[in-house]
Amino acid sequence: MHDNLVEIRGLHFAYGSRPILRGVDLTARRGQVIAIMGSSGCGKTTLLRLIGGSIRSTQGSVEVEGQDVAGLDQNGLYRLRRRMGMLFQFGALFTDMSVFDNVAFQLREHTNLPEPMIRDLVLMKLNAVGLRGAHDLMPAELSGGMARRVALARAIALDPMLIMYDEPFAGLDPISLGVTGNLIRRLTDTLGLTSIVVTHDVQESLKMVDYVYFISEGVVEARGTAAEIKSSGLPFVHQFVHGEEDGPVPFHYPAEPYGVDLGLNHA
Amino acid sequence: MLDGVRKLGRQTIDGVWRLGVAMRFFMLTLLHSGICLRRPQLVIREIFTAGVLSLIIIVISGLFVGMVLGLQGYETLQKYGSESALGSLVALSLVRELGPVLAALLFASRAGSAITAEIGLMKATEQIAAMEMMAVDPIARVVAPRFWGALISMPLLAAMFSAMGIFGGYLVGVVLIGVDEGSFWSQMQAAVDFRQDILNGVFKSGVFGVAVTVIALFEGYAAPPTAEGVSRATTRTVVTSSLAILALDFVLTAFMFRGA
Ligand SMILES: Nc1ncnc2c1ncn2[C@@H]1O[C@H](COP(=O)(O)OP(=O)(O)OP(=O)(O)O)[C@@H](O)[C@H]1O
Ligand SMILES: [Mg+2]
Numbered sequence: 001m002h003d004n005l006v007e008i009r010g011l012h013f014a015y016g017s018r019p020i021l022r023g024v025d026l027t028a029r030r031g032q033v034i035a036i037m038g039s040s041g042c043g044k045t046t047l048l049r050l051i052g053g054s055i056r057s058t059q060g061s062v063e064v065e066g067q068d069v070a071g072l073d074q075n076g077l078y079r080l081r082r083r084m085g086m087l088f089q090f091g092a093l094f095t096d097m098s099v100f101d102n103v104a105f106q107l108r109e110h111t112n113l114p115e116p117m118i119r120d121l122v123l124m125k126l127n128a129v130g131l132r133g134a135h136d137l138m139p140a141e142l143s144g145g146m147a148r149r150v151a152l153a154r155a156i157a158l159d160p161m162l163i164m165y166d167e168p169f170a171g172l173d174p175i176s177l178g179v180t181g182n183l184i185r186r187l188t189d190t191l192g193l194t195s196i197v198v199t200h201d202v203q204e205s206l207k208m209v210d211y212v213y214f215i216s217e218g219v220v221e222a223r224g225t226a227a228e229i230k231s232s233g234l235p236f237v238h239q240f241v242h243g244e245e246d247g248p249v250p251f252h253y254p255a256e257p258y259g260v261d262l263g264l265n266h267a
Numbered sequence: 268m269l270d271g272v273r274k275l276g277r278q279t280i281d282g283v284w285r286l287g288v289a290m291r292f293f294m295l296t297l298l299h300s301g302i303c304l305r306r307p308q309l310v311i312r313e314i315f316t317a318g319v320l321s322l323i324i325i326v327i328s329g330l331f332v333g334m335v336l337g338l339q340g341y342e343t344l345q346k347y348g349s350e351s352a353l354g355s356l357v358a359l360s361l362v363r364e365l366g367p368v369l370a371a372l373l374f375a376s377r378a379g380s381a382i383t384a385e386i387g388l389m390k391a392t393e394q395i396a397a398m399e400m401m402a403v404d405p406i407a408r409v410v411a412p413r414f415w416g417a418l419i420s421m422p423l424l425a426a427m428f429s430a431m432g433i434f435g436g437y438l439v440g441v442v443l444i445g446v447d448e449g450s451f452w453s454q455m456q457a458a459v460d461f462r463q464d465i466l467n468g469v470f471k472s473g474v475f476g477v478a479v480t481v482i483a484l485f486e487g488y489a490a491p492p493t494a495e496g497v498s499r500a501t502t503r504t505v506v507t508s509s510l511a512i513l514a515l516d517f518v519l520t521a522f523m524f525r526g527a
Contacts, residue, residue: 052400054396054399054400077402078402078404079402081399081400081401081402082401082402084400086397086400088393088396088397090392090393092392092393092394092396092397093394094389094394094397094398095388095389095392095394096385105401105403106401106402106403109401109402109403109408110402110403
C-alpha cells in the first residue's frame with residue numbers, strides 16, 4: 001500500500017510554447033485534504049487535468065497509487081479514473097438527465113448492479129450531500145450551489161479513492177460555503193478518501209485542510225499545514241491570506257504606464 | 268497575387284486536413300459502435316429524438332410536394348393526352364429523387380443542427396470532459412448511438428416522405444382533378460421497379476443519412492467550446508450537409524440510372 005496516493009515530482013507543462021508549470025512537487029497522503037492555491041491563471045486547473053491524465057506533462061512525473069499516469073494507455077487510464085472523482089467548477093452535470101440519473105450514471109456504466117440496488121445507492125449518495133429530496137429535478141432547475149453538490153454526489157458514486165475539486169467555493173454564499181467546506185471534510189473522513197481542493201478561498205479552506213500548496217510562476221512557492229500558513233511570514237502568502245490588493249502578486253496585468261495609454265504623455 | 272495563391276493553398280490544406288480528421292472521427296465512431304448492440308435502448312432513444320420528432324415536418328412537406336407534383340404533372344401530361352400516366356410520374360419522381368433528397372435536406376436542418384448544437388453545448392459545459400474523467404468514452408456513449416439512431420431513421424423518413432407525396436399526388440390528381448383512379452394506380456405499379464427504383468432510393472437515403480450525421484456529429488464535437496463556436500458549427504452543419512446531399516445525389520444518380 002502506497003502511503004502517498006498522489007506524488008508529483010518536477011512537473012513541467014506548457015501550452016504550445018507558453019510554459020505554465022515549471023517544476024512542481026506535490027504529495028497527497030491518504031486521508032488528507034490538501035489545498036492548492038494561487039492566483040488566477042497560474043495553472044491550478046491544469047495541474048488537476050495532469051493528475052487526471054487528460055493532458056500529459058512535457059517533463060517530470062505524476063504518480064497515482066504508484067502508477068505513472070502519463071505512461072498508461074487508454075484502458076489503464078480508464079481503470080484508474082474509475083477510482084477518481086473530479087468536480088468541475090460548474091458541476092458539468094449531464095443536462096439531458098435528471099439528478100437521479102446523473103448520480104446513477106457511473107453505476108449504470110461500470111457495474112451490473114440491479115436497478116433497486118442502484119436506487120438505494122443513489123439515494124444514499126444524494127442524502128450525503130443533503131439533496132435526496134431533489135432527485136427527480138433536472139439540472140436546469142438547480143441553483144449553482146445545488147448543482148455542485150449533485151456533482152459531488154455523482155463524483156462519489158463509485159466510492160473513489162481520490163476526489164479533485166476545482167474551485168468548489170466559487171460563487172457560493174457564506175452559508176453554502178461553510179456547508180460545502182464541511183461536506184468535503186466529512187466525506188473525506190467518513191469515506192476514507194483523499195481530497196485535492198483547488199481554491200481561491202483562503203479563509204474557508206484553511207478551516208478544513210490538512211496541507212496547503214501555494215503555486216506561483218509555475219512552481220510551489222510555499223507549503224505547509226494550515227497553522228503554518230496562517231503564521232507564515234512570506235510576503236506572498238501574507239498577501240494571499242489577508243487578501244491585500246497589492247504586494248508580490250500585482251493587481252494589474254502588465255501594461256504600459258497609465259499615462260501613455262490615456263495619451264497624456266509619451267513613453 | 269502571390270498572397271492570394273498562398274491563401275488558396277492554405278485553405279486547401281486546411282480543408283483536406285479537416286476532411287481527414289472527420290474521416291478518422293467516422294472510423295472511431297464505427298469502431299466504438301459495439302455499445303449500440305449491447306445496449307439498444309441508447310439507439311432507440313436517439314431514433315426517437317432524431318427520427319420521430321422529425322416526422323411531422325417530413326409528413327407535411329411530403330404531402331405538399333406530392334400535391335404540387337400532381338398539379339404540375341397533370342398540366343404537362345394532359346397536353347399529350349396521357350394524364351393516366353400521372354401515377355407513375357408522381358411515384359417515380361418521389362421514390363427516385365425527391366423523397367430521399369428532400370427528406371435528407373429537411374433532416375439536416377431539423378435533426379442535424381440539433382445534434383451539432385447538443386454535442387457542442389455538452390462540450391462547452393464540460394460534460395464531455397466530465398464523462399471522460401468518469402472513464403466513459405464519449406465517442407461510444409454519446410456519438411455512436413446518435414450516429415446509428417439517425418442512420419436508421421433516415422431511410423424510414425424518406426419512405427414516409429415518398430408515401431405522403433404519393434398520397435398528395437393522388438389527392439390532387441384523382442380526387443380533385445378527376446384522373447381515372449384505376450389507371451393512376453396500375454400505371455404506377457407497372458412503372459415502378461422494386462430493385463431499380465425503390466431499393467436504389469433506400470440506398471440513396473442511407474448514404475445521405477451517413478453524410479448528414481457524420482457532418483453533424485463532427486461539427487459538434489470539433490466546435491470551439493463557446494457560444495459563438497457552437498452557433499457557427501450549427502450553421503456549418505446545415506450548409507455543408509445540404510451541399511453534400513446534392514453533390515452525392517448527382518454522383519449516385521449518375522451511377523444508378525446510367526443507360527437505364
Ligand atoms: N487549452 C488551453 N490552451 C492554451 N492555453 C491554455 C489552455 N487552458 C488554459 N490555458 C492557459 O494556461 C494558464 C493556466 O490555466 P489554468 O486554467 O490552469 O489556470 P487556473 O490556475 O486554474 O486559473 P483560475 O484560478 O482562473 O481557474 C492560463 O493562463 C490560461 O490562459
Ligand atoms: Mg481554474
